[in-house]
Amino acid sequence: MIALADCNNFYVSCERVFRPHLRDRPVIVLSNNDGCAVARSNEAKEIGVPMGAPYHQIKSLCQRNGVQVFSSNYELYGDMSGRVVSVLRRFAPELEVYSIDESFLNFSGLADPLELSVRMRRTVGQWTGIPISVGLGPTKTLAKLANRLAKKMGSGCMQIEAGDLDALSRVAIEDVWGVGRRLAVRLRRVGGLTARSFLQVPPSVVRSIGGVTLERTWRELHGTPCLDMEELPPARKNTCCSRSFGKPVTGLVELEEAVANYAVRAIRKVRAEGSLACGIQVFVMTNRFREDQAQYSNARALSLDEPTDDPIRVIRRAKELLRSIYRPGYSYKKAGVILLDLVSSHSRQGLLFEDFGNDRTREFVDAVEEVAARYGTMGGFWAAQGIDHSWRMRREMRTPRYTTHWSEIPEFG
DNA sequence: TCTGGGGTCCTAGGACCC
DNA sequence: TCTGGGGTCCTAGGACCC
Numbered sequence: 001m002i003a004l005a006d007c008n009n010f011y012v013s014c015e016r017v018f019r020p021h022l023r024d025r026p027v028i029v030l031s032n033n034d035g036c037a038v039a040r041s042n043e044a045k046e047i048g049v050p051m052g053a054p055y056h057q058i059k060s061l062c063q064r065n066g067v068q069v070f071s072s073n074y075e076l077y078g079d080m081s082g083r084v085v086s087v088l089r090r091f092a093p094e095l096e097v098y099s100i101d102e103s104f105l106n107f108s109g110l111a112d113p114l115e116l117s118v119r120m121r122r123t124v125g126q127w128t129g130i131p132i133s134v135g136l137g138p139t140k141t142l143a144k145l146a147n148r149l150a151k152k153m154g155s156g157c158m159q160i161e162a163g164d165l166d167a168l169s170r171v172a173i174e175d176v177w178g179v180g181r182r183l184a185v186r187l188r189r190v191g192g193l194t195a196r197s198f199l200q201v202p203p204s205v206v207r208s209i210g211g212v213t214l215e216r217t218w219r220e221l222h223g224t225p226c227l228d229m230e231e232l233p234p235a236r237k238n239t240c241c242s243r244s245f246g247k248p249v250t251g252l253v254e255l256e257e258a259v260a261n262y263a264v265r266a267i268r269k270v271r272a273e274g275s276l277a278c279g280i281q282v283f284v285m286t287n288r289f290r291e292d293q294a295q296y297s298n299a300r301a302l303s304l305d306e307p308t309d310d311p312i313r314v315i316r317r318a319k320e321l322l323r324s325i326y327r328p329g330y331s332y333k334k335a336g337v338i339l340l341d342l343v344s345s346h347s348r349q350g351l352l353f354e355d356f357g358n359d360r361t362r363e364f365v366d367a368v369e370e371v372a373a374r375y376g377t378m379g380g381f382w383a384a385q386g387i388d389h390s391w392r393m394r395r396e397m398r399t400p401r402y403t404t405h406w407s408e409i410p411e412f413g
Numbered sequence: 414t415c416t417g418g419g420g421t422c423c424t425a426g427g428a429c430c431c
Numbered sequence: 432t433c434t435g436g437g438g439t440c441c442t443a444g445g446a447c448c449c
Contacts, residue, residue, distance in 0.1 A: 031417035038417070038449095056415035072417090099449045180447050211423060213447075240419060247414095289416055336418090394415090 001107040001136055001159075002229075003117060004143040005088055005124070007081075008131045008151065010101035011039035014080045015070050017129035018402050018410055026067040030055055033244045033393040034071055071398040079403045083128045091120045096229050104140060106229050117157040138162050140227045141220035144177040145195060162223025168196035178217035183210050195221055235344065236273065241266040242336025245391040248287070249332045255284065256319050257386035262337040263318040264382060267311045270339055271369065276307035279340035280314060282321040287333035298325040307343055310365055314339070315384045 007013060011029040016022050026043035030036065037044075037053050047065045049058055055069075062069055081100045089095050094106035107113040117134040124132050135147025136159035149167060150158035160167045173192050174184035186209050192198035199221055206218045216226040241262040249255055259282060270277055285297035300321050308314065318337050371380035400408035 033415095033417065035415080035417050052417090054416040059415085102449075178447070182446065210446080213423065234421095236420080238420080242418065244417065287416085334417095393417095 001113045002143040003105040003107045004135045004147045007101040012041045029070045071395040075401045087124045114159045139220040139225045171195040240338040244334045246394045249391045260384035263314045267314045271309045275342040277339035278307045279303045281338040284335045296330045
């Protein structure tokens with residue numbers, strides 16, 4: 001028996017922990033750059049704020065209805081997520097963190113999984129302040145489906161078995177995990193309107209529409225496990241850092257500064273995982289929504305001579321790539337750096353005839369990175385990152401980082 | 414004026430090899 | 432009239448997830 005524990009409206013719930021008076025009020029959290037609504041309280045959903053709606057389109061709706069709006073505060077959400085997981089871990093020997101707000105737990109062999117789920121839900125609520133829903137099923141896909149029904153019914157916890165046609169018929173095809181908008185359209189054409197009728201579609205048809213991935217989903221819904229629990233997340237293969245700019249950027253100098261910053265952030269993720277990057281890709285693009293402006297987007301990648309985690313080298317190569325794709329005369333909206341083909345630093349392959357860098361450089365880089373990690377960007381940063389950051393993303397309604405910064409700890413009373 | 418960011422997997426098709 | 436067969440590797444694009 002697999003359990004899926006899913007935090008309700010997670011980002012909104014995190015904000016509410018520290019602002020309890022918002023508990024019954026409509027609240028939304030915006031994406032980076034205050035772009036779209038990515039989390040909505042139930043009250044905000046009822047008012048009619050759509051998921052992913054651009055904020056500028058729903059701003060007046062929010063004002064009319066007194067919706068509390070927040071910029072996203074990923075440091076807070078990341079920390080709260082860790083707290084929830086630490087509570088969940090007490091309830092099962094095997095746990096897979098699936099996303100920032102969802103974990104699978106292996107409840108196989110445990111007595112009365114439903115009662116355990118109810119207890120787990122209550123404990124997480126008491127200890128972290130975050131409300132969760134729990135779905136139970138013989139496969140991951142069925143646990144997901146049970147979770148969706150638990151949320152819909154407001155019961156908090158729900159268990160389903162393979163072949164529970166009544167439950168399956170209450171979930172529309174596009175709400176099945178693994179079936180997105182495109183596949184849903186094609187499945188409806190062959191009679192798959194709900195999870196239940198999807199199961200009647202012959203496997204050969206399923207395969208021709210969605211390949212082996214969709215066939216896996218189909219089997220999982222039938223009760224045959226095809227997706228294993230993954231306790232240790234597999235090593236990442238690429239990592240990316242990209243942002244939309246708070247204002248359009250035209251000049252190369254500003255773009256270079258932004259790209260240098262993204263390169264540093266990306267390589268810090270790589271260093272934190274004990275990996276090395278074998279390649280770099282840089283991309284830039286204009287605002288695709290502006291039909292009145294000339295559009296341009298481009299990307300270029302290169303392979304490094306030697307796998308690296310050196311921010312100096314990564315910044316230099318990223319700037320070279322940027323210069324090769326930069327075209328003057330455009331208003332750029334977004335840029336990004338992707339580090340490719342990550343390998344473990346333990347399996348490092350050096351150069352045969354040449355060796356880049358030396359120990360002194362390495363010690364210097366490590367020292368700067370440690371200072372930056374310990375004291376923040378004000379403690380130390382690479383000159384290429386610049387100081388002004390006029391292109392920085394908007395984040396005008398962000399709450400304090402209550403749980404991760406001493407100076408931002410909440411005070412009550 | 415204003416429209417997110419970060420991933421994975423699969424497949425088709427082209428280039429190339431013998 | 433007639434134009435092989437079998438393989439690998441890489442990339443771009445499409446689909447999905449949160």
